[in-house]
Amino acid sequence: MKALVTGGAGFLGSHLVEKLLSHGFDVIVVDNLCTGSLSNLESVKSRITFFQEDVRYFMPRQKTDIVFHFACPASPVQYQKDPVFTIETSVLGTKTVLEYCKAHMSRLVFASTSEVYGDPLEHPQKETYFGNVNTLGPRACYDEGKRAAETFCFIYNSLYKVPVTIVRIFNTYGPRMDPHDGRVVSNFIVQSLRGGDLTVYGDGSQTRSFCYVSDLIDGIIRIARHNTEFEVLNLGNDEEYSIIELAKTILELTGCKNNIIHLPPQIDDPVRRKPDISKARRLLDWHPKVDLRSGLASTIEYFRSLI
Ligand SMILES: NC(=O)c1ccc[n+]([C@@H]2O[C@H](COP(=O)([O-])OP(=O)(O)OC[C@H]3O[C@@H](n4cnc5c(N)ncnc54)[C@H](O)[C@@H]3O)[C@@H](O)[C@H]2O)c1
Structure with a gap:
């Protein structure tokens, strides 16, 4: 299997690249290094093909079976620095990725976010909840960008049958987080x-739930193995x-x-x-295993x- 990871030099992307390699995938990474770093890929650099490119305008020529679209500044400090870039990365970047998937009939796993639920009026948040998001605030470039990107995924699935799984990721932490990004x-x-x-x-x-990175990546790998035409799934820790x-x-x-x-x-x-993760438990037989104290200690x- 050949996989493409956009944002593969970032915090989550680099852990995903390592895991995919250990599962025998060939891996291509596209990352413009705006928030990521090649040092995150140091241990695997000889085993991957890397393109330092902007996903708004670039996808490689090589065909891959599955695309993990993770490219996007993710912390409020980073995504508010250049809100035009952030919303364009979500909207134009996702369209570029979907065009690639359509051309090659690749599966897409799209890294969405719990931010699509905004300041939720329903608790815990189920995938069926539409959210309560301010279109006009400082977080809108990220939240609304991801919501529009989800809509793009839905449209390409409906019109062109691109198989898509939208993963709504809740707060994830662990080694390789950027010490300066204010999470x-x-x-x-x-x-x-x-x-x-x-x-x-x-x-x-105010409350949050915190998922350790190895649990999140385990969930993403299970998604890669779960063949589906269209799915929306929460992944996160429900404590x-x-x-x-x-x-x-x-x-x-x-x-x-x-x-x-x-x-x-x-x-x-x-x-x-707080995520409702009953769907991921049922479909993927997945649940978070690392408790907060152990994850924080690492x-x-x-x-x-x-x-
Ligand atoms: N970490 C979390 O808790 C969390 C929660 C919800 C959603 N997510 C999503 O997961 C994905 C990865 O998040 P992360 O925490 O690893 O963030 P990160 O900033 O560490 O990684 C993002 C990567 O994308 C790259 N990138 C950004 N814009 C790009 C562009 N236009 N072209 C090419 N590369 C680009 C960056 O250089 C970086 O390597 C993001 O899409 C984010 O929205 C993360």
């Missing part, structure tokens, strides 16, 4: 190891933690005694977030080696 897990760990204050937006009662609990757990695990300080809440920051070890 909550990396932020707290880096702040804690550097001896700074841990910055909590609002009172910290729910408040942000303040997360901060306290990280302080306990790092053994640091930093202060926790509160900053004003961020615009359109969801109050609660992630802290990784960040200690960087700092």
Whole structure:
């Protein structure tokens, strides 16, 4: 089997590339390195074909059986830096990828996001929930870009029978996260190891669920093996933690005694977030195995080696 991974030099993409190689896939990567890094692919660089290109305008000539479309800046700090680039990557990039899939009849696994649910009025979030998203806020370039990309997937499946699985990924963390991209897990760990204050937006009662990267990648590989014409699936951990609990757990695990300080809440920051993963459990026989404390311990070890 030949696989193409867009965004393969990023946090999730690089773990996926390694796993695909270990399952015997030939792998091509397309990545413009805007948020990713070749160092993430250091251990596999001699075994892959790499194109440093922008997925809005480029796909390789080689045919592949399956495309994992992961290219897109994913953290609020990164995706708000250049919102035009972000929405174009989601919308134009996904169209470019779908045209390639149509031409080669390749399967597409599209990395969507729990952000399509916005600040959800339904809890936990099932795949059937339409979401509650602000089209006009600072997060819209990402959230609405992914929603439009999902629509593109739906259209290409309906009109041209391109087989598509849309994966709505919930907060995932682990080694190779960028220490500077402002995601909550990396932020707290880096702040804690550097001896700074841990910055909590609002009172910290807002909740999230955190999935360790190996669990997420296991789910993606199961999706690759599950032949389907069109599917939408949540992947994430369904244990729910408040942000303040997360901060306290990280302080306990790092053994640091930093202060926790509160900053004003961020615009359109969801109050609660937790996936309903019953569909993935049923269809893929998948469930997350790594508990938060073990996953955080490995992630802290990784960040200690960087700092
Ligand atoms: N990590 C999470 O918790 C999470 C949650 C939900 C969804 N996702 C989705 O998963 C995917 C990967 O996320 P990540 O956390 O690994 O982020 P990341 O920023 O580490 O990886 C994204 C990769 O895409 C590349 N890229 C971005 N725009 C590109 C373009 N126009 N052309 C070519 N390459 C481009 C970047 O250089 C980077 O290597 C994204 O699509 C993201 O929306 C991630």
